[in-house]
Amino acid sequence: MNIQNITIFDTTLRDGEQSPGASMNTEEKIQIALQLEKLGVDVIEAGFAAASPGDFDAIARISEQVKNATICSLARALDKDIKAAGDAVAKANMQRIHTFIATSPIHMEYKLKMTPEQVIKKAVEAVSYAKTFCDDVEFSCEDAGRSDVGFMKEVLDAVINAGATTLNIPDTVGYRMPSEMGAIIKSLHEVVKDRAIISVHCHNDLGLAVANSIESILNGARQIECTINGLGERAGNAALEEIVMILRTRKDLFATYDTHVNIKEIYPSSKLVSSITGIDPQPNKAIVGKNAFAHESGIHQDGILKHAQTYEIMSAKDIGLDQNSIVLGKHSGRHAFKDKLIALGFSLKDAEVNDAFDRFKILSDAKKEIFDDDIRALIADEITKIPQIFELITLQLSDCNPGGVPSAAVSIKYDGQIITDAAIGNGTMDAVFKVIDRVCGVSGELRDYKVDAVTQGKDALARVIVKVIFDESKPAIMGHGLSVDTMLATAKAYIGALNSYMSMRDGLRSVHQKSGANI
Ligand code: KIV
Ligand code: ZN
Secondary structure, three states: OOEEEEEOOOOOOOOHHHHHOOEEEEEHHHHHHHHHHHHHEEEEEEOOOOOOOHHHHHHHHHHHHOOOOEEEEEEEHHHHHHHHHHHOOOOOOOOEOOOOEOOEEEEEEHHHHOOHHHHHHHHHHHHHOOOOOOOOOOEEEEEEEHHOHHHHHHHHHHHHOOOOEEEEEEOOOOOOOOOHHHHHHHHHHHOOOOOOOOEEEEEEEOOHHHHHHHHHHHOOOOOOEEHHOOOOOOEOOEEEHHHHHHHHOOOOOOOEEEEEOOHHHHHHHHHHEEEEEHHOOOOOOOOOOOOOOOOOOOHHEEEEHHHHHOOOOOOOHHHHOOOOOOOOEEOHHHHHHHHHHHHHHOOOHHHHHHHHHHHHHHHHHHHOOEEHHHHHHHHHHHHOOOOOEEEEEEEEEOOOOOOOOEEEEEEEEOOEEEEEEEEEEEOHHHHHHHHHHHHHOOOOEEEEEEEEEEEOOOOOEEEEEEEEEEEOOOOOOOEEEEEEOHHHHHHHHHHHHHHHHHHHHHHHHHHHOOOOOOO
């Protein structure tokens, strides 16, 4: 049987980062890119190089570190964007430039203010210029879902002649039904034939991104653009894990298709992305939601115990979620801890293992049983590598007596000096934020606060995510904090956001900031 590979083009770091509140710093993007490489995706769209120096830097560093996936940068059909994209991916083993221009009547008339002829000319110029940087050039008809198919055929024909190797058909606003999307791809495939790969990039505004992608495969698409957890602009993009598991689980329908994805890395990839972005998949999300493999009713539990396939079409273990894995505790040694890190897929240097082990020991004093997700959270917390401009040394809180005055005292290290102060507030948390503001000389405005338990139990590790505005003219900055004590996790998260803000302001660290480019 002739098995055809479906190219998995992951855009978590580009379209996924366009999810409200999902911006990531360079170190975080590198960690995700390395995990995507382990997952076995074929192409990593690492960002939009012309958007900001931070985006450029992240793509360039990912290009140096990832060896086994093509690294791609997005570029509008503009010379300056294409040059930035070409320069950013220059050090990658396998490089791709992805350039695009809109082809729908509404976009051409109102956004671009260009005629269809001008759009074709621009598309050809963009592809020709991109070809001077690398052979692998992808072209997208933005808003293809609402474009005239006849016009797209003209555009695609012209860009193939200019050297485009992949032709992407985005349903930019998530408008199409599966049958319509299939028909569009079929019609385009009839003229493209095997002159280039047809790709689709489906948005989820009507909840059809995955269905549209699958229907496109059945009609000739050989590349799917998708993201981990379905992150992405507005309602998101097609979820990578769903596409891959559909192809795998319904082998009866998709016997001739396969991907290079190592499905055991699906759950670790999902966890890494959610802990870095602070955006958890909804509990009932297919494949990676908290409830995806949970069986609540007695009848189902009974069936599962008798034969797993009575109520399960996939096994949690297949996607790397080992519900029966060994739990570590206070008496677990360095060796068992290291084995666990390897089993969870982390490849840390010796010094990093030692650091993580010290943190694990502190945690195991406070928490009886340490689950895989605790360890994942511990490591994810460590990898953000935000410079510790302000470092929390101690936090002391007043007793919460009814009618009492809540207060918080902190010692914070800054520039080699320890500064100690206290503040009162409307509640303990308010007092914590106030005293940190006072010591650090800022006035943060809390825009979002989220706390969740990483695993079960009264002694569960609390993960706090805050979004804070330190400067009205800048977007909210995210901070994470992890501790068995919720207030300590809160203080860490707030100081983490402050450190991110300071290092971005002082140019110590590149942080993604939208350039305002119209994508
Ligand atoms: O949704 C879209 O049209 C895009 C393109 C830039 C590919 O993200
Ligand atoms: Zn998109």
